[in-house]
Amino acid sequence: MDQVVEAARPGDEAAFAQVIEPLRHELQIHCYRMLGSIEDAEDAVQETFLRAWTRRDSYAGRAPFRAWLYGIATHACLDALRRKKARMWPTDLAGPADPRNYALAALDVPWLQPYPDRLLDAAAAARDEPEAVVTAKETIELAFLAAIQRLPARQRAVLVLRDTLDWSVRDTAAALNVTQAAVNSALQRAHATLAAHLPQRRAEWRSDPTVSERRALERLIAAWERGDAAALVELLSDDAKLIMPPGSTWFAGRRDIATFLAEHVFGQMSAGWRLLPTAANRQPAFGLYWRRPGDDVFRAFAIGVLRVDGDAIGQIALFQQPELFGAFALAPCR
Template sequence: MGAGDDVVVAAARAGDEGAFAMLVERHRGELRVHCYRMLGSFDESEDLVQETFLRAWRNLEGFEGRSTFRAWLYRIATNACLDVLDGRARRVLPQHLAAPSDPSLALPPRTDVAWLQPFPDRLWEPAAPSEAEPDAVAVTRETIELAFLAAIQHLPPRQRAVLILRDVLGWPAKQTAALLEGSVASVNSALQRARVTMKEHLPERRLDWAPSAEPTERERAVLRRYMDAVERADLAAVADLLAEDVRTTMPPYPMWFQGRDSVMAALAASWDPCSPGYVGRFHMVPTRANMRPAVATYVRRPDEPAYRAFAIAVFEIEDGRIVAATAFHDPGLFPAFELPMALPSTHR
């Protein structure tokens, strides 16, 4: 915070709600991402940011300036997340619960399992602190990829907080210990245990998560071809874009498919107008989620007047092939991506 910010903090402490709003809005984006990493839920991250600001306003007189205002907000947000996580089961994706599904079987019912949720890239704001901030040297290591989020769910809440603060945000052990009201030794011990667990659950090729990057032109080309093939219901063209060991999931449905043959068998049934499992015709809109290429899918059945919001699909693309696709079948996510809930049937 600059020297002028001291005046704003003083005004906020004196009861100026406008000054307080100015302070918290500066940090809303990064705190939303922090809560999302802790919880694995976009919806809950929104709620926890609001809870953070409410707690901060109520306790503003307790801010004595011994840390930056930003660090103080991180302390409140982290503790709010820890309160929510106490005794709660981890969030998962279908592949974490059972073996691959048989595409010849009927679609299983939706479940009330706590699923991971995607995060819209438009709301992702990498931290850009001053040199005095504890994570100034670690901005390039920001990540909210699904592989990381799924792995971190295996950590107890406190270890989760330590790993995020130390390895993702780059906070020093001393400041992390102060935030968590523990010792440096306990923080270092928790970090070592967390790193071991993460290596057990991250994919082999992702033991060390790299800085996220924009999709390459090759990846964008693959996505364009995929969208066109799906809209034309061209199974052969889709198959040509899938890796042999591709994995597809569609939470909240618990089934998932492993391998090109299984995926194509499932698609063949759901794309056949004569099949009882026929889904309808699709329209695809490109978007971004979790720093990965993504598509918003709309579907229209023969008796419906418009395409309706269906799923947000997040892709992993390697060597010109789709190696994984996670389609979050939750139309309630579309507003967060600034996408309409329906498109006219003439939309192409």
């Protein structure tokens, strides 16, 4: 705290930046929870740092400097949400498609994005807390992120501050400039919404990948690269989903997913696939590369994120957005 105050008083921007920079990763995760996008989160962090510098004289040391920054970041996110629509999830826009009568066109809507585990690990390492609440799986998994996108911005902020960061009602109210009664009311309404849309699996979540998750990813990669649709489908639960942003088309159930994989992925598109393992949102993931027929180069195609339920894959989310590969630091595939 003294270091922060001393850095701010003489207007030493370099010294101030040195103090706040170690908090960058965890603030980005906080903003990602609020906004559902890596790019939007980084923009909000940059805005947070700018606001913190211009308002540095307002920090009186009565609260922890970290909490002061989180308050600024939360308001930066709320301002962003006033300008932008909430991030969407395909199952919220349409029902499951017929695997023999569908369209794969992209929709120009803001889509929820995956978040690389390498950035989560960087945040935990910066605080020297591998199990820090900022990276806890139950509040970073895609199911949770998709569910909280349904919340109005203020409810989302209250939920993240109270449930994820474990802030008190008093501190949350002070950060958001609302009454404690308003915080309690917003949290109650947020919980009611989540209860209707979030899978009841939170007690089972673990921060580290399980043996089942690692095995499922390994087997999926092997089957996909062989072009073996039958072996891939055997890994799925009966009620599995295949979701493919930036399109609203998705498939439900092993039979329909099997038809789509056999006829489209390994049929029309051929078997020219390579996969590299990675991780996102504390879930097993992979970088998917495709080599067009007649081409000799594998090109970035999608980031795949798995939800593993027990020993079966309950959901495959294929983010067909090659621009995401940079955030995952995935190398070119040959």
